[in-house]
Amino acid sequence: MIPRPELLTDLSASFQLSPGATVSGDLLDAVRLALPVLDLRPGDSGEIDVRRDPGLGEEAYRMTVGSRGVEIVAGGRAGAFYAAQSLHQLLPDASYRLSPGSAWSVPGVRIEDAPRFAWRGLHLDVARHFFPKREILRLVDLMAMHKLNRLHLHLADDQGWRVESRAYPLLHEISSHRPRTATNPGREPATYDDVPHGGYYTLDDLAEIGAYARARCVTIVPEIDVPGHASAILAAYPALGATGEPHDVLDRWGISRAILSPLPPTVEFLTTIFDELIGALGETPYVHIGGDEVVLDRWAESAEIAAYRDSLGLASANDLQAWFLRRLADALAERGARAVVWDEAFVSGRLRADTVVMPWRGMGVGRRAAAAGHDVVATPVFPLYFDYAEASSPDEPMAIGDAITVSDVAAFGPAPEEWAEEERARVIGVQAQLWTERVPDARTVDYRLWPRSCALAEVAWAGSAAGGFDERLERHLGRLDAIGVEYRPLAGPHPWQRRRPHRPAVVDVSDVMTRIDAMTHDAESTRPSV
Incomplete structure (x- = not known):
């Protein structure tokens, strides 16, 4: 990833993420905006769950990708947006093209991240x-x-x-x-x-x-x-x-x-x-x-x-x-x-x-x-x-x-x-x-x-x-x-x-x-x- 996260740990499980997947939580708009190629749909529960933790800084986030999906915990909207940018970098290069592809395998990771400079x-x-x-x-x-x-x-x-x-x-x-x-x-x-x-x-x-x-x-x-x-x-x-x-x-x-x-x-x-x-x-x-x-x-x-x-x-x-x-x-x-x-x-x-x-x-x-x-x-x-x-x-x-x-x-x-x-x-x-x-x-x-x-x-x-x-x-x-x-x-x-x-x-x-x-x-x- 560029820029590199503060902490990234590889996990054994992976997850298949497809266009049209659902995203849930109180910061879902930031995630959807950061991943337009996926055409994410809001839902009560979903493959991507994002929620706020006031204990984190506005731009900080934690993200876990496992067999059940993606969990994002962010200090604020910016943190959720940056978590989604990191998630995007876990996908193939083709995911940066305007035409969506088929399902992509997302490797299992745990990331804890926050910026050094404001x-x-x-x-x-x-x-x-x-x-x-x-x-x-x-x-x-x-x-x-x-x-x-x-x-x-x-x-x-x-x-x-x-x-x-x-x-x-x-x-x-x-x-x-x-x-x-x-x-x-x-x-x-x-x-x-x-x-x-x-x-x-x-x-x-x-x-x-x-x-x-x-x-x-x-x-x-x-x-x-x-x-x-x-x-x-x-x-x-x-x-x-x-x-x-x-x-x-x-x-x-x-x-x-x-x-x-x-x-x-x-x-x-x-x-x-x-x-x-x-x-x-x-x-x-x-x-x-x-x-x-x-x-x-x-x-x-x-x-x-x-x-x-x-x-x-x-x-x-x-x-x-x-x-x-x-x-x-x-x-x-x-x-x-x-x-x-x-x-x-x-x-x-x-x-x-x-x-x-x-x-x-x-x-x-x-x-x-x-x-x-x-x-x-x-x-x-x-x-x-x-x-x-x-x-x-x-x-x-x-x-x-x-x-x-x-x-x-x-x-x-x-x-x-x-x-x-x-x-x-x-x-x-x-x-x-x-x-x-x-x-x-x-x-x-x-x-x-x-x-x-x-x-x-x-x-x-x-x-x-x-x-x-x-x-x-x-x-x-x-x-x-x-x-x-x-x-x-x-x-x-x-x-x-x-x-x-x-x-x-x-x-x-x-x-x-x-x-x-x-x-x-x-x-x-x-x-x-x-």
């Missing part, structure tokens, strides 16, 4: 390249199969805005598309494809995505990245910028100087956007507000912004950025949601105590955030940025650099042993990121995410990849084949997956880590007191 996430950047609703729903299904439970959608960046706004309609009318896209990332002079790119989710789409995900025990975490990465927003509403000058939705990659103003109209704008997102998604316990890669020089150059900063008693543009993000986090708290930020926002200081920090620049800054009392979701570039190639080979599709392998992900420890116990306790989870500057379509999403996300699921659920992970992964690929996932084969890409024309990767991951270490050291040396 946050088991995947991030998908839909701003650089847009992926329609059907791809998001499919990804939710794949996450649920692997017991991953947080889908972080990067909805806004310089290159696109991806959600309808009824209060600010120019966002989806103007900011959701660009006239062309750079085809030689990181090189000058830039070349372009001259093909318009765009798309956005309606609020009804978001409502559907949120409900679909919740039913499968996945929480959608929307991200509106501010105050930087703001070209798309300012293309629609330039008055929200620091200078008021016109902007275009960017057609190239990299960090831009576009920045929102921190003045009250911007806060009002963003709180209205939050209301729309939360209202559409429904239960939204987390909203990501970014805070990364912000170029503050336009704030420093603005007399109006400087006067506003002084009126708040703040000494610098860095202090003003910290105040701005704190104000947004307060607004989210008023709406029942916790703010999530990238680690630069932590370094700036002044965060609410309940703000979740994602240390993309490495677990060193993550440890400092944990020591300061913040919950931390481990998100370091190495080994959790899946826009990096999986091998140092000219056959790999274009990537930002190389290489982050399945083995690298499997070896990752989100809560390092050398940390103090209270610091380790602050690591609430782990999440991989897929940035999509070089991911133009859904087939490439599959290639980048799988099977590295299988290793992520193992680490996130079990705490580490052990117990014959490599052999279990080989077996698991048959399930992905049955579903139709176009994953990267362990031996290397298929001929049709190879890069053409061959170009070297932009940068080696070790060089990136060296630069990130320098960035975090420089940032820490200038960090204000918190």
